[in-house]
Amino acid sequence: MMLNMAQAINLALKQEMEKNKKVVLLGEDIGVDGGVFRVTEGLLERFGPNRVIDTPLAESAIIGTSIGMAIYGLKPVAEIQFDGFLYPALDQLISHAARIRNRSRGRFTCPLVVRIPCAGGIHAPEHHSESPETHIVHTPGLKAVMPSTPYDAKGLLTAAMRDPDPVVFFEPKKLYRSPKQEVPEKDYDIPIGKAGVTKEGGDVTLVSWGTMVHVCAEAAEKLKGKNIDAEIIDVRSLSPLDTETILNSVQKTGRAVIVHEAPRTLGLGAEIAATISEADILSLKAPVKRVTGFDIPMPLAKHENLYLPDAGRVSRAAEEVMKF
Amino acid sequence: MRKGIVRFSVNYVQILDENGKCSESTELTNEQVKEIYELMVLSRIFDEKSVKLQREGRLGTYPPVRGQEAAQVASAYALDKKDWMIPAFRENASMIVRGLPMEMLLQYWGGDERGQKIPADQNNLTFAIPVGTQPLHAVGIAWASKIMGDKIASLVYFGDGATSEGDTSEAMNFAGVFSLPLVFACMNNQWAISVPRKKQTAAETIAQKAIAFGFDGIQVDGNDVFAVYKATKDALEKARSGKGPTLIELFTYRMGDHTTADDASRYRKKSEIDEWLKKDPIERLRKYMESNKLWTKDYEEKLLVKSGKKVEDAIKKYESVPMEDPGKIFEYVYAGMTEKLENQQKSLERQDESKS
Ligand SMILES: Cc1ncc(C[n+]2csc(CCOP(=O)(O)OP(=O)(O)O)c2C)c(N)n1
Ligand SMILES: [Mg+2]
Secondary structure, eight states: EEHHHHHHHHHHHHHHHHOOOTTEEEEEESTTTOOOTTTTOOOOOOOOOTTEEEOSHHHHHHHHHHHHHHHHOEEEEEOOSGGGGOOOHHHHHHITTTTHHHHTTSSSSOOOOOEEEOOOSSSOOSSOOOOOHHHHHHHHOOEEEEOHHHHHHHHHHHHHTOOOOOOEEEEGGGGTTSEEOOSSSSHHHHHHHHEEEEEEOOSSEEEEEEEHHHHHHHHHHHHTTOOOEEEEEOOEEEEOOHHHHHHHHHHSSOOOEEEEESSSSTTTHHHHHHHHHHHGGGGOOOOOEEEOOOSSSSOOOHHHHSSSSSSHHHHHHHHHHOOO | OOOOOOOOOOEOOBBTTTOOBBBBBOOOOOOHHHHHHHHHHHHHHHHHHHHHHHHTTOOOOOOOOTHHHHHHHHHHOOOOOEEEEOOOSTTHHHHHHHTOOOOHHHHTTTTOOOGGOOTTTOOOOOOOOOOTHHHHHHHHHHHHHHHHOOOOEEEEEOOOOOGGHHHHHHHHHHHHTTTTTEEEEEEESSSSEEEEEGGOSSSSSSTTTTHHHTSEOOOOOOOHHHHHHHHHHHHHHHHHTOOOOEEEEEOOOOOOOOOOTTGGGSEEEEEEHHOOOOOOOHHHHHHHHHHTTTTOOOHHHHHHHHHHHHHHHHHHHHHHSOOOOOGGGGSSSSOOOOOHHHHHHHHHHEEEEEEO
């Protein structure tokens, strides 16, 4: 089927809910309204109000009650309406969802999924364009994934819903309605913890995730014109991180540019750069470079393009590492 | 036009007064009364012993129960085995009632996670140290039980301090909206470390907070086992019959320090403690039992010996458990270990080898 990312996510939810009666969805405006991005459209009609729950407006409660449901034996898939409203729920995620297995030495587990529309580029108001993935990745006990295509979205969400641990599923808003892609109707999953190589190349490795994978693809086109052959890695699984795929690529190219939308300081790019240099400094022909958001609050619509890495910034960085 | 549109009142319940006199029937058999008394005595000995162990450096920081035995024991006693109990962190006595071995409590307060590996046949959640976070888990548990059609109820404990946390309000709100089978048991022990109840909320009672969320609140003499038992039992039955949540404010007092790391004399007067000493929950029940021929000196002596021995046995078990294998700290982060964790586990093993 030809689907955009929002439709692919909807299909994954629908199919898993049919298969697994324990899956329940909860969040703000996800039922009658079908979600503010229409991702859960039609699911209330199909599965009823016991499985598609419009909650009162309280993020900490959405996650906190999901934790209780997961402990009891349901498979809650909670939606946080926008990235910037994750913060009230971070306490529940960090203090409890991430720890209950460890705290109880395996007696209780917390297999929940948190879906979060994330990142910028859609000219939204303040708090609607954040990239909070570092907070999740930094928390032992949580997993985090972010697809960049409809195909990956369906497979990764299916895997997330079958995972025995809490998974935060980031959905780049800008990609919800980007070009449709062939998405199999049949059941498939994409293993959490595995990155994808979306373009092979021999000169420089571009490492990114979410919306930025497409920016890297655009940059790779530009670089081609300058005779630079870039390899693109779509990290997909931010935690656990597939260091093997990244290191294999850097071993081949000897150069890496890491691209993310989140602010630079302590962004996942810092971890990847450190991992590359710890594991394999001798294959590097140039220092690892980062192209990231700035260390400022995400600007409002008029200036968001200044903040967001674009193909120009990425290709310039790649040229710099080539020249080193 | 102006007219009153909402009126509310909050009931206070006491069945057993400070002199051990009962104002109504207790709904408990003599055997049950004795069982509750014995659990309270056991809890107190455990509690005293735990504080002592901490002073001797044999236990970590410990939050004493002293004074709250009726509130904890009688409420936990009202639960059915299949019901869920979601504790805060001070519910050592409730945990004992629910069957958690005392050596596991010691193990946990001694700094060993295995103490919170709740036995598989017990529906008790682990302690929650972040204040006021666990009512939401209880709502999720009660909600799941309702969705799955299980005929059980759940009960969550939280303190007077916890009522100020947003999560506690969110929990009551959700429970009200979805009419969940849950009892909110607020342990109003008058203090949140050094902050007195009056500085926690301007509301006259904690019980009345339920009104705003659309369900009943009741204040109960928390040092009266019979009132605590009856109020909890009624609320649990109401929950099971699909009539939604109840907030029970258990009006009691924390006789000890906040924890063994605290010195309560810095912020509260001895005269206040002396007043509450007269309301001691164990002493009160003892008086009742004595006048109803359920208690003799001989019975008491035997009970103290028996309970003391149980606690000593638990301490022995606790102190003879071998340390958990160091590598285990990596093994419960996820269902399976990630490559990164495996590497870190190996690096810890190498460190260990180089030390020896
Ligand atoms: C979120 C949070 N803030 C602060 C603390 C530190 N703390 C531990 S217990 C406590 C007071 C709790 O009072 P209350 O809820 O009345 O329970 P009690 O200790 O009286 O049983 C505080 C401030 C904490 N554990 N969690
Ligand atoms: Mg208190």
